[in-house]
Amino acid sequence: MEILWFGALALLVVGYFALEGFDLGVGLLxxxxxxxxxxxxxxxxxxxxxxxxxxxxxxxxxGAFPACEFALSANYTAxxxxxxxxxxxxxxxxxxxxxxxRAFWEWLIALGxxxxxxxxxxxxxxxxxxSFPFGLLYGLLIAALFVMHGRRFLDWRLTGGGTLLVTGGxxxxxxLVPLVGMAGGVIGNAAPSATLTVLTFMVLxxxxxxxxxxxxxxxxxxxxxxxxxx
Amino acid sequence: xxxxxxxxxxxxxxxxxxxxxVVLTLGLAPLVAIMHTRYARTGTTLDERMTRFWGQIYVTNxxxxxxxxxxxxxxxxxxxxGLTHYAGDVFGAPLAMETLIAFFLESTFLGLxxxxxxxxxxxxxxxxIWLVTLTAYASAFWIMVANSFLxxxxxxxxxxxxxRLDDFGALLTNxxxxxxxxxxxxxxxxxxxxxxMGASAYHLFRKTPDQELFSRSLRMGIWTxxxxxxxxxxxGFAQFGPVTSVQPxxxxxxxxxxxxxxxxxxxxxxxxLVALLLVVVVKWAPRWRFLHPLILLxxxxxxxxxxxxxxxxxxxxxxxxxxxxxxxxxxLTPGLTEAQITLSxxxxxxxxxxxxxxxxxxxxxxxxxxxxxxxxxxxxxxxPALTF
Ligand code: HEM
Numbered sequence: 001m002e003i004l005w006f007g008a009l010a011l012l013v014v015g016y017f018a019l020e021g022f023d024l025g026v027g028l029l030x031x032x033x034x035x036x037x038x039x040x041x042x043x044x045x046x047x048x049x050x051x052x053x054x055x056x057x058x059x060x061x062x063g064a065f066p067a068c069e070f071a072l073s074a075n076y077t078a079x080x081x082x083x084x085x086x087x088x089x090x091x092x093x094x095x096x097x098x099x100x101x102r103a104f105w106e107w108l109i110a111l112g113x114x115x116x117x118x119x120x121x122x123x124x125x126x127x128x129x130x131s132f133p134f135g136l137l138y139g140l141l142i143a144a145l146f147v148m149h150g151r152r153f154l155d156w157r158l159t160g161g162g163t164l165l166v167t168g169g170x171x172x173x174x175x176l177v178p179l180v181g182m183a184g185g186v187i188g189n190a191a192p193s194a195t196l197t198v199l200t201f202m203v204l205x206x207x208x209x210x211x212x213x214x215x216x217x218x219x220x221x222x223x224x225x226x227x228x229x230x
Numbered sequence: 231x232x233x234x235x236x237x238x239x240x241x242x243x244x245x246x247x248x249x250x251x252v253v254l255t256l257g258l259a260p261l262v263a264i265m266h267t268r269y270a271r272t273g274t275t276l277d278e279r280m281t282r283f284w285g286q287i288y289v290t291n292x293x294x295x296x297x298x299x300x301x302x303x304x305x306x307x308x309x310x311x312g313l314t315h316y317a318g319d320v321f322g323a324p325l326a327m328e329t330l331i332a333f334f335l336e337s338t339f340l341g342l343x344x345x346x347x348x349x350x351x352x353x354x355x356x357x358x359i360w361l362v363t364l365t366a367y368a369s370a371f372w373i374m375v376a377n378s379f380l381x382x383x384x385x386x387x388x389x390x391x392x393x394r395l396d397d398f399g400a401l402l403t404n405x406x407x408x409x410x411x412x413x414x415x416x417x418x419x420x421x422x423x424x425x426x427m428g429a430s431a432y433h434l435f436r437k438t439p440d441q442e443l444f445s446r447s448l449r450m451g452i453w454t455x456x457x458x459x460x461x462x463x464x465x466g467f468a469q470f471g472p473v474t475s476v477q478p479x480x481x482x483x484x485x486x487x488x489x490x491x492x493x494x495x496x497x498x499x500x501x502x503l504v505a506l507l508l509v510v511v512v513k514w515a516p517r518w519r520f521l522h523p524l525i526l527l528x529x530x531x532x533x534x535x536x537x538x539x540x541x542x543x544x545x546x547x548x549x550x551x552x553x554x555x556x557x558x559x560x561x562l563t564p565g566l567t568e569a570q571i572t573l574s575x576x577x578x579x580x581x582x583x584x585x586x587x588x589x590x591x592x593x594x595x596x597x598x599x600x601x602x603x604x605x606x607x608x609x610x611x612x613x614p615a616l617t618f
Binding site for chain 2: 025044045046047048049051052053055056058059060061062063064066067069070071072073076079080083084086087088090091094095097098099140191192194195198199202203206209210213214216217220221224227228229
């Protein structure tokens with residue numbers, strides 16, 4: 001059961017990197033993107049469905065591995081940077097067409113996306129006991145992979161063709177490596193089986209609904225004209 | 231202020247900001263779903279404009295609900311790891327349920343609703359907003375399960391120096407939950423009803439072109455506020471039984487809690503009276519112009535009542551994090567430094583407050599500009615010729 005829940009945690013984190021990776025990559029690319037309306041329009045319908053993967057991952061951490069939660073407070077600054085950057089990026093998307101000037105929010109989207117990438121570098125490096133400069137470098141690596149993934153996504157969505165699997169897989173590697181490294185430690189710190197049993201019984205019936213909703217998003221918005229809400 | 235005070239203040243401020251947006255989400259979601267269903271049935275322009283106008287307000291409000299919610303979730307891990315250490319095996323379960331089966335779906339379906347205009351089949355599109363409503367209510371349920379556990383740790387047993395889950399059913403039938411959940415949901419309806427009334431009263435008073443749309447909205451708002459206030463007061467008084475039995479002295483010993491409770495009840499009676507009077511004259515209310523400024527004047531009050539309610543519930547819990555089990559001071563992350571908490575306080579409270587103000591400015595601008603300039607559900611511009 002512990003292994004099952006670790007699998008869920010890993011899937012959610014890896015999924016977050018592979019999916020939200022292209023949103024953040026497109027955000028990072030904004031300052032050098034000519035047609036920003038179309039770029040943001042392309043990721044628009046996916047952002048809400050992508051970012052919840054991390055919120056769900058945090059939920060699994062609290063529910064199934066509460067003893068591992070110290071990982072957050074042990075990397076306090078990185079987590080604060082992650083959250084503030086994430087919030088700023090989201091606000092940029094919601095407000096871009098509506099308040100102040102577009103350019104202002106577009107810069108904030110790019111800065112927020114960069115902040116999220118750097119925070120992940122610091123957080124993952126911090127968990128493995130590496131130093132601050134190494135964390136920054138790791139964050140830059142993550143940003144580079146996300147930029148690659150973001151470009152591929154824009155090509156795929158706006159001009160059609162090719163696959164997202166390769167760059168998506170690459171974008172997930174920076175999360176996969178530490179997850180493999182920490183697997184033993186996390187699994188050993190799972191909640192008692194009474195808690196895990198309850199969680200399993202409650203959540204399992206909804207897994208097909210969750211998967212279905214995600215697939216629906218891709219089928220509905222993978223093609224056709226680019227919407228203009230964000 | 232020391233580290234503990236700052237951590238508490240940070241949670242209180244971000245939590246209050248979060249709830250201001252959540253409570254309107256809870257009230258508006260079913261109303262927008264009803265409007266959209268009506269539009270799907272009649273296909274009239276009036277119903278379409280009404281759905282898109284209130285839908286835009288709903289979505290704009292939701293944006294801040296999400297970003298404040300993100301910060302709430304992670305704060306447990308950041309500054310209250312003592313709570314997780316002591317009771318994570320129990321307390322974490324409802325939080326996990328909230329994120330996995332409620333919020334994950336709510337956010338995904340909301341994306342489908344926002345971007346699904348002119349794209350999803352009509353009735354499937356309507357289904358997404360009902361699913362958003364359902365999952366929003368499910369979120370409220372699980373969060374209230376978690377909160378009720380702090381008020382009254384039902385379903386858990388002590389095992390050494392930590393709590394373990396013993397009876398999941400008891401967690402769900404917690405006496406601290408059974409009346410509080412409907413109280414919160416009806417608070418949502420009250421807030422939603424008053425906001426719909428207030429915005430409609432503004433347009434009716436200004437005699438803007440959309441008189442029919444706002445007459446209908448005003449009536450819908452009046453009925454919603456009437457139902458909402460009746461239920462919020464009813465379930466409010468019904469809370470006293472369970473609260474005094476599981477948390478005796480909750481309001482007697484804490485002046486701030488008693489203050490919150492007293493003013494909430496006062497506002498509750500006032501709002502109930504307003505809604506009752508309006509429902510009597512609901513037929514004429516759209517035409518009676520003298521009413522409209524008065525309605526606008528009371529629109530913020532349900533928000534205030536909702537925050538006062540949380541002050542009562544949470545201040546009354548002090549000094550306990552988990553009633554008679556774990557002190558708030560012992561739930562603080564060990565070794566949390568002043569520099570850390572100051573940093574996160576400035577980041578979270580500063581950024582979220584600015585964004586909340588911006589969001590309310592935006593909502594009031596959407597209301598002022600009226601149903602003519604609504605981005606949500608706009609017909610897409612004809613696709614430009616492909617250029618490479
Ligand atoms: C006469 C009217 C009211 C009564 C008797 C009443 C009663 C109560 C009581 C006893 C509590 C505290 C429960 C606890 O400590 O566990 C409470 C909490 C609360 N109240 Fe009220 N209330 C009234 C009106 C309102 C109104 C009008 C609103 C908002 C529109 C509201 C929103 C809340 C909220 C959000 C809470 C915190 C969550 C909860 O315990 O349900 N209340 N109320």
